[in-house]
Amino acid sequence: MPVGTQATIKGLRNEAVEELGAEILLANTYHLYLRPGHELVRKLGGLHKFMSWNRAILTDSGGFQVFSLSELRKVTEEGVRFRSHIDGSEHLLTPEKAAEIQLALGSDIAMVLDECIETPAPRDKADSALRRTTQWARRARKYFLEQQDRTGDLKQWQFGIVQGATFADLRCESTHQLLEIDFPGYAIGGLAVGEPHEVTCEMTAEVTGLLPQDRLRYLMGVGKPEQIAEYVALGIDMMDCVLPTRAARHACLYTSRGRVLIKNARYAEDQNPIDPQCQCSVCRRYTRAYLRHLFAAGELTAAILATHHNVHFYLDIMRQIREAIEFGNLAKFSSEMRAKYAAGMA
């Protein structure tokens, strides 16, 4: 899922995102709650209508941003009190409030509020965050189902979030507790936040091993190009990551042969496309030399073209993964990707 934090993927018109074939994007509840405000979005017909996007939208709970962006946050049983990073105003986000905001936004998939902790976390801290996350998930689920009952609008799905830091037994405990509450999909949160990649994989495997086959599995906030197939091999269906869009704005382009840092002087006269094997509309028309110039000159168009290419590259990885699964060679595809990206820059 490409990330459209504030109801847009930075640098792409929806027309471009559609052309790229994205079927779902992620929008951030924390940001949209603060600006333009969920009540405004509700009044204007929901997020799909507000941003003119007819395909699926997943909204996070806002929890991650409260814990990473806002100031003076204070976690209690009730929820998390915080100050806006925009204007310093004080807000209280509870499990019920996070669900309410997302119902107002009208996303297709909503996430429960979870407690996010800093890593590496000591066991007791991870343990108590897990317990609170489960309690909050129970309250969020109850509120959500009551609201759906009340309105009769059953369109939105609500996912639970597994926590437990880097402790396998805590991850399992969290999973079992959420399975008991019963969600149509389960996310794995609090990973890929600094721990070694092997640990991310290990924790992911612990959780996916317990999840039923018929429920969606979403690994939050990943990943690097060479890791995507690994996560899929571990049983993950959905991922979101700012990497393709953020890297693009910083002149880092992903290609079938590795990363291209396009500002590098070696590309000054390079008349090849970013990636000769890429079929995206940027690679079909523009050269590396031109892209390099646009970045050197600080032009807006640089971000537009680079973002378009990188999002295409990520969506293409998923297309290749689906094909690899069909032909039974996902492991081979995965190790090829690792080899390309281990080799460094193209």
Add this chain to the structure above:
Amino acid sequence: MPVGTQATIKGLRNEAVEELGAEILLANTYHLYLRPGHELVRKLGGLHKFMSWNRAILTDSGGFQVFSLSELRKVTEEGVRFRSHIDGSEHLLTPEKAAEIQLALGSDIAMVLDECIETPAPRDKADSALRRTTQWARRARKYFLEQQDRTGDLKQWQFGIVQGATFADLRCESTHQLLEIDFPGYAIGGLAVGEPHEVTCEMTAEVTGLLPQDRLRYLMGVGKPEQIAEYVALGIDMMDCVLPTRAARHACLYTSRGRVLIKNARYAEDQNPIDPQCQCSVCRRYTRAYLRHLFAAGELTAAILATHHNVHFYLDIMRQIREAIEFGNLAKFSSEMRAKYAAGMA
């Protein structure tokens, strides 16, 4: 002509500019000379190929930017010595050099180097700048024709530039001198730089009254939406202006009913398009409320959508002007535009 200073219109892919129907754009010699350098562009096949733009390009001479952007400029008979605004490096721009750079860029229309002076200018200063501009135009023309003779490549056109500040007799003198040199087109420079609009019109009329019917007339660096038709009525064929693109990035949108400052709170819940009468792809899909949100949130996409709309608006003015001329009601169209924009915001 939309302005593509550094070989791109800020915020628009070429695909968008083509969709908008622009047949020619302006690129800046000063900027492209300094970065990426005209020799690089020549080596890569010229500006059209470098930026992947198959329609027409007009390049200015670099003179205006040398006089407005660079430091420590010193004008002599030979040319103008200046320091780059990017890295402080020293350069000498002569009439021959300006022609050579533009031949390397391979634009369709090149401009001669002229001496630009600050306004309001005293008569003696305007007079000597005019004389130097004519001498430089003679040298530029000679060099240009010699090069075309030598290479046999006759694709590029070179335009002269009329100077003379706000003195009608100097404008006439400049025009006569340039007519003697003989160019396929004539630009009027040094106007719309602070003098009253009536004076701009008066000077323009003085010059166009002397120009032959079969030569192109280009008024440089104009204008506001409500002025375009006036200039056409005075005999102008071509104009360039950063206004539609720059205003767009500052959240000022042009509409058939006047300016819309989209950040204004009154648009927060406005589900209308920017301009209900506009047929552009932005107005067909997005609301004012969404645009306002994107600007408030500082999103790149705001500039993309706003620029697209404003460039459409400007090109549409020209389409309406052509139609008005055909139906014999240019004066009516012109006064309607003035009335709309005098009324202030929509």
